[in-house]
Amino acid sequence: MMTTTSDTSPRIALVTGATGGIGRATALRLARDGMAVAVHYAGRKAVAEELVEEITAAGGRAVAVGGDIADEAAMTELFDEVERTFGGIDVVVNTAGIMLLSPIAELDLDALDRMHRTNIRGTFVVSQQAARRLRRGGALINFSTSVTRTSFPAYGAYVASKAAVEALTPVLARELRGRDITVNTVAPGPTATPLFLDGKDEQTVAQLAKAAPLERLGQPEDIAEAVAFLAGPARWINGQTLFANGGLA
Template structure:
């Protein structure tokens, strides 16, 4: 075990659009990073090398977020490398769209496994392991408030993320650990852009008063705030959406 005074963050889905931006942003703040990935080791290794090239410390850890054994092993690896964990940012998630009336229930189960069970498993590990002064930030979605057609099942899964986040914040009374959720609006990530034509993207870009889609960096900024100086924000969902809702 390597003891360090540097704060340590584990970012699940750390190679995705928002996850990668969070890794880069927390590295700027001096965190040592654990970049979690589910399947793309090469992308995780590239992310680690990018942090190291800027003088930071990082490792890659693997595992299915919904598998409690795999995620316990991932947390073990982070603690073995850095001596502890101060911040967990849970960006891992999937989005499968369909009207509720015609949704394939296998797709519902897939989203439930990753978005709900996965968030629960990671939150459970974080609740057990975060050091005093730590923070857990889960990622919800502003789609829980927007009522967009075809997003019903996805929004439902993210509503569950918010519910467990706000309850956990109260359950950790006395541990000096904050628990919050960040709820992005339409954000230009590969996950969000997939399957949308230019007309749809143009309409979404105009929906917010700022008249653009969010960027992964827009979402990483409030996450970094909650991970660092925002110690008096606890048990909240922060809507990072440019004013769309």
């Protein structure tokens, strides 16, 4: 069944970080729900264009859009482009983010600044544009991490950047009172994406896979299902952080 803003208008979704594992799965999932999808990329334009081709080959509508999510001018133009192409925006899913791991005592502060720029400022810039642009009935979904609860060593700076996203969520939900727009955050657990697997040996990955009661790593499609729920039927869930982690925490 096609998800619509009215009886005749398909919903329009923007997915940032759509060239990553969770972003790609989310773009495909929302396209299967009947949404037209703007596939955002930061540097991997060819990957984004391949995803657009995959969506359109399956009968969907998609366009590739690029830009630095922490650059307000770039994001203003990106949102303008999506509105010009599809006529509006109903769903913004902000999966874009970076993860640099180190014990706090040893952290290179340049890494902290990089994560702050993308994970906090980038989330804020995208959320600001979404707050200005989303149509009635819309949804904004940002991303945190279940490590804000599990507190794994070496994740301190990353968790600090994501905890800020969780704190932003209920504030923006309340600021959008009266506009019928939901604001939520998804906090995945260990998920089999390049971002998660990079730099981890097989033993570490196996231990993390066993940590959840379901005894496996999450798959990008598992997270995309949570996003599709918040982007579509879950109109009474607002200002929340949803932990999609198989029962890890």
